[in-house]
Amino acid sequence: MTESALTEAVYYILLSLLTPMHGYGIMQNAETLSGGRVRLAAGTLYGALSTLVAKGWIENVPDGDAGRQKKYRITRLGREVLEGEWQRLGELYENGRKLLKGEDGTL
Amino acid sequence: MRKTVHKVIWGWDFDKEEAWLNEMAAKGLSLISVGLFRYDFEETDPGEYQIALELLAHGPNHPESEQYFKFLEETGVEQIGTVFRWAYYRRKTADGPFEVFSDKESRMKHLIRILWLVALVAGGNFYAGVYNLWIFHLWHNPISLLGIFSLVLCALCCWGIWKLWKKIKTLKDEGQIYE
Numbered sequence: 311m312t313e314s315a316l317t318e319a320v321y322y323i324l325l326s327l328l329t330p331m332h333g334y335g336i337m338q339n340a341e342t343l344s345g346g347r348v349r350l351a352a353g354t355l356y357g358a359l360s361t362l363v364a365k366g367w368i369e370n371v372p373d374g375d376a377g378r379q380k381k382y383r384i385t386r387l388g389r390e391v392l393e394g395e396w397q398r399l400g401e402l403y404e405n406g407r408k409l410l411k412g413e414d415g416t417l
Numbered sequence: 418m419r420k421t422v423h424k425v426i427w428g429w430d431f432d433k434e435e436a437w438l439n440e441m442a443a444k445g446l447s448l449i450s451v452g453l454f455r456y457d458f459e460e461t462d463p464g465e466y467q468i469a470l471e472l473l474a475h476g477p478n479h480p481e482s483e484q485y486f487k488f489l490e491e492t493g494v495e496q497i498g499t500v501f502r503w504a505y506y507r508r509k510t511a512d513g514p515f516e517v518f519s520d521k522e523s524r525m526k527h528l529i530r531i532l533w534l535v536a537l538v539a540g541g542n543f544y545a546g547v548y549n550l551w552i553f554h555l556w557h558n559p560i561s562l563l564g565i566f567s568l569v570l571c572a573l574c575c576w577g578i579w580k581l582w583k584k585i586k587t588l589k590d591e592g593q594i595y596e
Binding site for chain 1: 471485488489491492494513514515516517518519520522523526527596
């Protein structure tokens with residue numbers, strides 16, 4: 311589905327947006343999911359969100375309260391891309407396991 | 418208590434500028450407002466704030482930028498001020514490490530944005546310099562000798578472009594191995 315590997319930031323943004331949330335929520339979520347390893351800086355996140363909206367992978371959640379923070383959610387296309395990436399990562403992981411740890415995983 | 422420092426730092430050295438401002442913040446002098454080559458500090462607890470700066474994609478009063486500032490604010494970032502398109506931010510150290518960009522791609526985009534700006538200034542000064550020296554050659558009008566100043570500025574910008582290009586190249590090379 312994907313042309314090439316997604317960046318870690320994009321992967322965690324898409325993953326986070328399976329549940330609609332706003333920017334700050336994504337930052338916290340990515341950090342929690344990765345055990346504190348992935349910290350999305352605000353500028354990077356903002357740029358990625360704009361690009362992903364333009365690509366149609368995520369969308370703004372219509373919100374009656376216009377003054378409030380923007381909430382985003384993943385689109386069907388975004389979900390397909392995410393699943394494609396998840397499978398690709400699975401392949402990487404599986405091949406690594408086979409060759410590093412042996413076919414039966416005991417080495 | 419406030420303290421004002423005048424210091425000339427060029428745009429391509431923004432990382433050094435940021436490092437210096439963070440050193441000041443670590444000593445308990447946090448940036449509170451900025452002007453052209455002017456920095457005003459206020460006394461805070463040592464290390465209370467971390468400072469970052471960025472060349473904006475749009476002018477500071479552009480609706481895009483306003484929306485962006487609002488987004489930053491939601492993540493605990495306080496906008497200190499702007500000089501042309503340069504924006505200065507600070508955030509409480511207690512909120513964790515503070516950077517505007519966290520991956521190579523966005524860092525590279527930012528560097529390229531700066532490179533374009535410097536190239537534009539270099540080009541403008543080159544044109545102004547050559548034009549004025551040509552006028553001097555024709556009319557011997559002493560004021561036109563100011564064209565030399567433009568050419569010096571242009572040369573300085575070329576040096577900046579070279580420095581920026583090296584930074585971009587380093588990121589690019591790393592990008593072939595790491596994300």
